[in-house]
Amino acid sequence: MDRLLTLEMFVAVASEGGFAAAARKLGSSPPAVTRGIAALEARLGTALFHRSTRAVALTDAGAAFLGEARRILADLAGAERALRGAAAAPSGQLHLTAPVMFGRLHVLPVVDAMMTKHRELGVRMMLIDRNVRIVEEGIDVAVRIGALADSGLKAVRIGRVRQMLVASPAYLARRGAPHGIADLKGHDLIGTMGPRWTSEWQFARERWRLPAPPRLTVNTVDGALAAAEAGLGIANLLSYQLAEAIDAGRLIALLEQEQPPALPVHLLFEPSRAALPAVRLFVEAMQARMRMAGLG
Structure with missing residues (x-):
């Protein structure tokens, strides 16, 4: 069976989660896809999928091979587009x-x-x-x-974007503004969940470890932004996330002299x-x- 076709079948089964779904995507039949995967596994000398009556899952070898298979197909598609003179027409x-x-x-x-x-x-x-x-x-x-x-x-x-500390006018009127990094210890802090969150906040000249978990933690940036605007504490967010609220006066930037590099x-x-x-x-x-x- 054609090697590129078996690669397409492999990627389709991995993406669609099954042989029947892959066959529908490719306009083929489940038996043909099954034969194609078997031929590819025989050629590679290893199993690419764990099969059961209910599910199909990649083996460790299959997961490792998937990225390479996708890259090969993408390279071929790019070469075909260039050869057809499609460089000026995104599609x-x-x-x-x-x-x-x-x-x-x-x-x-x-x-x-x-x-x-x-x-x-x-x-x-x-x-x-x-x-x-x-x-x-x-x-x-x-x-x-x-x-x-x-x-x-x-x-x-x-x-580039910048890290910024912000709070609402109402919060600052009630609790006062911090004049230095050490002053943050006495304030309510708003935390987030995600790849940027850390218990140490980076500033221009030091990393400051939060003395305790934030009093409020939310799982989205929108939620942290809304909490800061509602006066629930000081949030540590990025400049592009805060630009509209700061321009409208709903939030005020704090400790700007301590901002870390962009x-x-x-x-x-x-x-x-x-x-x-x-x-x-x-x-x-x-x-x-x-x-x-x-x-x-």
Whole structure:
């Protein structure tokens, strides 16, 4: 059986969670997909799936091979697009991921403009406040805020954001404003759950360990923002999350002289994706968006 076809079958079974679903996606039959996976496993000399009457799950070898299979298929698709002269016409599906609020404020407007101009382009957005596995989850471009881990992915820096402490005018009227980092010990603090949360807050010249868990902890940035605006305490959030509330006077920035260095904002993607029309257009549009927003 054709090697590329068996790779497509493997990726489809892994993505769809079963042979029948993969067959429907590929316009094939379950027996044909079963034969294709068996041929691929025989060629590789290892089982790629655990099979039962109720479920299909990747083996350790299958999970390790999935990223490589997706990369091979993506490279082939990119080469075919380039050969067809499709470089100037984004089309197909663009898979993106970004933090929830950043995606809503900055990625969605870019996606809206791209889809309006290019009718053959579709977009799948995963807005989530955690770092997803780009290759394994089939992501074309990921927005990452903060320092990057070493990887084989291509990174394009598009902007920067700052950590800020804020509180509402009502809270400050009731409790007073901290004049230094040590003063935070006597205040109500608002914590969040997610990849940015830590029990140590970074400032310009020191890391300050919270003396106790925050009095209030919420699981979304929107929730922490709403709690701060409601006067429940001091929140530690990022500048793009706070810009509207600060401009409107609902929140006031604190200890600005102690702000740490800005955090970089990058777009991450596999090097093989760089030449894809939709990826190239998205990168350029996000660079322009960040400059326009004063975050470039």
